[in-house]
Amino acid sequence: MAETIDLKLHVWRQKGPSDPGKFEDYSQYAKGISTHASFLEFLDVVNERLVLANQEPIVFDHDCREGICGMCGIVINGEPHGPQKATTTCQLHMRTFRNGEELWVEPWRAAAFPVIRDLSVDRSAFDRIIQAGGYITARAGAAPDANAIPIPKRLADEAMDAATCIGCGACVAACPNASASLFMAAKIGHLNTLPQGQAERDKRTLAMVAQHEREGFGACSNHYLCEAACPKEISVQWIARMNRDLLKAAMTYKPEPQRAGGDG
Amino acid sequence: MELRSNAPTGPIETRWERHKADIKLVNPANKRKYEIIVVGTGLAGGAGAASLADLGYKVKAFCYQDSARRAHSIAAQGGINAAKNYQGDGDSIYRLFYDTVKGGDFRARESNVYRLAQVSVDIIDQCVALGVPFAREYGGLLANRSFGGAQVSRTFYARGQTGQQLLLGAYSHLSRTIAEGKVELRTRCEMIDLIVEDNRARGIVTRDLVTGKIEAHLADAVVLATGGYGNVFYLSTNAKGCNATAIWRAHRRGAFFANPCFTQIHPTCIPQAGVYQSKLTLMSESLRNDGRVWVPRKKEDCTRDPASIPERDRYYYLEEKYPAFGNLMPRDIASRQAKFVCDQGLGVGPEINGVRRGVYLDFADAIKRDGKQAIADRYGNLFDMYQRITGEDPYRVPMRIYPATHYTMGGLWVDYNLMSNIPGLFVAGEANFSDHGANRLGASALMQGLADGFFILPYVIGNYLAQAGKSKTTESSAAVTTTLREAQTRFRKLIEIGQKGSRTVDDFHRKLGTLIWDHCGMARNPSGLKSALGQIPELREEFYRDVKITGSGEELNRELEKAGRVADFFELGELMCRDALERDESCGCHFREDHQADGECVRDDEHFAHVAAWEWCGQGPEARDGNHKQHREALSFEYVKMAQRSYK
Known part of the structure; x- marks a missing residue:
């Protein structure tokens, strides 16, 4: 042995x-x-x-x-x-x-x-991309009953396929452009697929993509090396979905008006 | 000192409601004046930090990993319990409470457990709202499964990655509060001491793991959510970085450590392959639904190809000893029986330190009965994982399994408000002792972490701050400068010894782990525990004489990090053995060979229906025996009648 x-x-x-x-x-x-x-x-x-x-x-x-x-x-x-x-x-x-x-x-x-x-790198850029919009705003205590919104099994399974990303950064290391598109698209895809994620959908997509650019990651030029390197086998189709959401958001998103003070 | 649980009395169903109604509130405008430190960003810490921030407190969170998303809650596979009764199969808050108290072998506090069962239902709502993709049925409603021998289906899950999805939910919540400027997160930063002034927790001392800088952080309250101490055994299913330093240093500053000997073993882990082994990997217990556990009857067969061993020479020890439950015996009994047959020399697999520690988990009969495809559908991912790690194909060769440590029920003592005996020091999740008694049920760790973080800490901390007010401790306070200096000296001393030493930190950790595993692991007896209590201090002295550490303290230095943690494991390991020796009974995972009936625990409720909470006394005159003094919190069971478990 x-x-x-x-x-x-x-x-x-x-x-x-x-x-x-x-x-x-x-x-x-x-x-x-x-x-x-x-x-x-x-x-x-x-x-x-x-x-x-x-x-x-x-x-x-x-x-x-x-x-x-x-x-x-x-x-x-x-x-x-x-x-x-x-x-x-x-x-x-x-x-x-x-x-x-x-x-x-x-x-x-x-x-x-x-x-x-040596072999240790600073991946805090990933955290900042999530901070830009990789969440659903929901305070503890305010949530409706978990079964209040039925979510078709197909959607839940798809969201799970994207949510399985472990945030290791192999996609970036594999990409000739050092793009984090697969990482970002996986989170956007997970949340944008679910009914709970719709309220912040456009804002999330725009903000995360903008942060990705600020961090100095490259753009995606469809090499698919990220998918090949991904230990969780996340599909590049999520990048296509992200680009579709980005285009739509860029055309239609209107930021909420910022009001100073209350209405009263 | 009298230990008071501060749990409300009266009908158990309304205790938490009434307590919340009695709680003092902090005015919204004042909340931002209070600072709260949260150490650890797993389910309890991450959810706690985010929820406190949402309420308006200023939160400073810390984790030793490079991101809050890495905390070891992420590795939980099976699921999370909640008394939703979505399946209409008779589940209820009371039943979850009852199962948890009984499963804990009557060594948990009833009031806490009832509250846990109550808030379990809110956790699922909150997690779905955060976008956790739980498994669904075709109609779109949430799916459940039965788990760990429960008679109802109350476990929610996300494939085999429930911990990952819940942690990423809590992490996303935390990320939002960071973006909003409500939480300041320090990553790669480890707590190495607690600052206590006027008998109140006032802050922590940390070491930056990149620069080596040691600094003080002050706050009005401190929350420790730093997980369990399973790595005291060196080999466990914990992540490599999991450690006890935060809770142990708080303990040395006065916080009581409760029931340290309550550690849980998981029966189905992949056995150790060699001395270089760094951790053990757990595989879902569901494998025991179809796999048959056996070892050869004859020692000479242990190295033979298992397929060539005839049926009559195979010892299906669980099926033979426990015909009613067979291979599905509870975790603790299945684990001990595996140890027992291996101790007899019947184990299989590689020989390490003279013993083969492994038993077969054989799917040949199940494959013959149901077909290979059916087994692949059920366990495909687990079989793949097994093959990746061992290089063996479990469809053809029986799996080899052996128990490993994976959870610690013991931890810092807390009252009903999750506050330790040091006012202002709160402890949440696996780091506290409160909810699981002497044995934790499957799918209940995730539940407790999120219950503490989302739904309990936000109330009880407000209650404390409303009464205690702002801390007056400043950077120049004596408590701060002294604690800082002591922490700096401790690390400097390790570097000094390390320059001359000749043995690596891992070498010491492996020896300590083996000692504790052998004497304070799955089965314990007085002579073994006494022998460990003699050997641990000797090994510790050798460590402080001969440990080798390269590099300096003022930089990234992984050997130094490990040395600091192992130094604390030495003291904790000793206390575990002491606690196991003084708890002169068997209960749950604490199995004393001198208190058993045919391999099952025999409790002594008359003398041991209590929490053993240990006070650190250093080498001071107060110490009756060694470094610790024991305090007791009596446990009373008003709702669940004490009974003996029986599986015969």
């Missing part, structure tokens, strides 16, 4: 956002790796060896290690989250690789995702 492999490991090391960064060869620390280990466990093993050799361990982001929190994300041999389809880095296992295989490990690369250190 205890098959092990040796790897030729090159890891991107970068002290901070302004450091130019470079690849380091860690092959001597990447020997005897169990094929049952996950990719992050492989990096754990390398890190423990680095620490014992008085070297700084490789910084990478991770948390749940079961493919749902979206915190991990590494480009492995040019592919975000590595070679296995529909799989986050934490769920990728070393049996995917051959003994002696060469691995080039890098962070997400996008101007809107500055490198914090």
Whole structure:
């Protein structure tokens, strides 16, 4: 059961956002790796060896290690989250690789995702896109009964397909334009599909798209590499739907008049 | 010190209503003058911060992850309970209350549990309003399923990702309040101490995980919603970053820690594959509906190809021991029986530290009976996940499973107002001890997190602030400067030791985890617990002598972060063992081998129908034994009659 492999490991090391960064060869620390280990466990093993050799361990982001929190994300041999389809880095296992295989490990690369250190990047731009409109305004305590509005199963299932996005950023890392269109379209699609999301539909779409541009993400030019890299297999059709909603909103949206003071 | 629950008396159905009517309110114009700190952005913290902000309070929220959307509530799979009775199958608030009290093996507070069941119905309304895409029936109404052995279908779900969808709902709500300028969120920022002045919580000390900067934040009230402490075992189903530092540091500043030995084990997790293993992955318990659990009868068969082991040499231990329930025995019993057969040397899978820890969960009969397609329809995604992790095809080879820690019922002691014994310090969600007693039912963790966050904190914090008024603590107050200095010294000391040490933080954490798992895990006995109580302080001393940490404190330093958390796990682990030793009975997940009837818990209601709340005494003269002194809150059961569980 205890098959092990040796790897030729090159890891991107970068002290901070302004450091130019470079690849380091860690092959001597990447020997005897169990094929049952996950990719992050492989990096754990390398890190423990680095620490014992008085070297700084490789910084990478991770948390749940079961493919749902979206915190991990590494480009492995040019592919975000590595070679296995529909799989986050934490769920990728070393049996995917051959003994002696060469691995080039890098962070997400996008101007809107500055490198914090090594393989860890700052994805707060995603949070700001959500803050721009990725919500339905509903205070606790004000909601009607949950069954008051029947939602056809087909719509609920479609909304769920989009809502399954984990916000990891692989779509941005895969895109030659570093566009976050798939991430943004998934949230817009989730909320705009549901009856509860209609009240803020146009405003949401316009505001999120505007924020996406402010953050410095590129535009979508239909390469579909995002869909191929997405660990949750979110379809690019959501981008088409978003563009339709955007066009409609741009033509028809009228902001609510801002009144100073009350009516009384 | 007398522990008062401050729960209302009188008819249980109206306690929360009457309490809300009695609560003091803060004038809307004054709310913006009050600042509230919320630590943790999971279901309890995220929903709490957003709801408090909507009321008008100034909220400062903190999380250690890079975004509020990553909190580990996200990983819950199964669903969320609510007493909606949408299925018309006889569910009610009373029945959910009853099931929760009984499921907790009579070690929870009735008033809290009743309130939880009451507000459960509002949670579903709120989540649907926020756009959570729960599963629906063809007519468009909400779908439900039965979960964890409940006799009614009261569980709402969103595929196998209910936690994710609820958390993203709470996160979107929080995001709106951030955009409106009502909440200031600090990400990649960890709470490392609590500031207490004049016996009131006045703020927290944090370490910025990117710059290493240690700073104080002041507030009029502090909410800890920082989750459970399952990572004390090193291997658990928790996220890698989950830790107990926030609640443990609050405990060291005076907050009582209640029932630390109440930790829950989940029976169907993927077993450990090697020493490098970093976490364990849970698979839905629904697998036990069709899978048959077995191990070889003979030790020499444990390494054999399972398909070649004849039927007569297979030991279907659950079916044989419990013919009435078989493979569907409750979590705790199924877990202990798996441990028991592995301890006997009948386990399967890789040998780690001399033992094979795994049992087969075999679908061969189900596939023969219903066809491969039917099984794929039911469990396809779980089978895929299993194959991705283990590289084995469960359609052909039996799955291997083993229990793992996944939830902690114990936590900081709180009264009915979710306030700890330090006024102004509130604790919500898994971080408190309040609602699940000695055992939590499936699909109830999400319910409690959102109940606390959306529907309880907003009321009880207002009540406190209306009476306590504004904090007068300032940055130059002695409590602030002292706490800040102590936190800085603690981290500096770790760096100093770390430069000379020779063993990694993970190495120590793994050893601590193994010790606690072996002696204070699924089954406990006095001699094991005493041995752990002897070994933990020795290991801790070694840690403070020999831990190796690279880098400095004034930068991003993951080894230092881990060291700070493991240092606290050492003390918490010791208290768990002490609590497990002093609770001289079995109840729920606390199984004492010396108090059992054929593998089932034997409670001692006469002596242990109480909450054990531990006070930190440091090494001071007050300590009767070690670092802690025990206080008790007696539990009385007026509505649910105490009874022994039986599955024979």
